[in-house]
Amino acid sequence: MDIYESLCSPGIELTEQIARQIFEVLSECGPIVVIMDSEGNNWPSDPEEFAKLNISESFLKELCAKIDDGAEPVVTEVNDCSVIATQLATERSNCGYVIIALPQYSPESTLVNIDLIEMLLNQIGLIAKLIEKNHFLYEVQMKHYRLCGQSEIALN
Numbered sequence: 001m002d003i004y005e006s007l008c009s010p011g012i013e014l015t016e017q018i019a020r021q022i023f024e025v026l027s028e029c030g031p032i033v034v035i036m037d038s039e040g041n042n043w044p045s046d047p048e049e050f051a052k053l054n055i056s057e058s059f060l061k062e063l064c065a066k067i068d069d070g071a072e073p074v075v076t077e078v079n080d081c082s083v084i085a086t087q088l089a090t091e092r093s094n095c096g097y098v099i100i101a102l103p104q105y106s107p108e109s110t111l112v113n114i115d116l117i118e119m120l121l122n123q124i125g126l127i128a129k130l131i132e133k134n135h136f137l138y139e140v141q142m143k144h145y146r147l148c149g150q151s152e153i154a155l156n
Helices: 014-025 047-052 057-068 107-112 114-155
Strands: 032-036 042-044 074-078 081-089 094-103
Touching (some): 014 032, 014 042, 014 094, 014 114, 032 047, 074 107, 081 107, 094 114, 107 114
Antiparallel strands (some): 032 042
């Protein structure tokens, strides 16, 4: 069952697993992506660069509140950095939020590239859905194995 270990670790919540998978495919020179759960825990793709942006936790909470109120995606600016935020949800779970930070981008230049940014956000959502679906299939498979094991014990 090693194939599922990285995606189905029981001690790691879904949001963190999504972050791990997304960060593996991001380029080093690309945007800074932050995955944030509903409790405020966040996982930045590049913690050092994200720390340099000086984006406060209260600012992140304000972004999340705007998203919860229905404004999505949120495009704003903080400390000479353009920020885009949206909800991260699958068919079954509200996983939190995706925040993309683009240092030295103005909101205007961000809006010029909004189609590419929305494509990135959609891909992140797709990754979340696939990880959740993988979890579901893994659980069904384990349930099937348990039932088969119980049937074998009953036959003996």
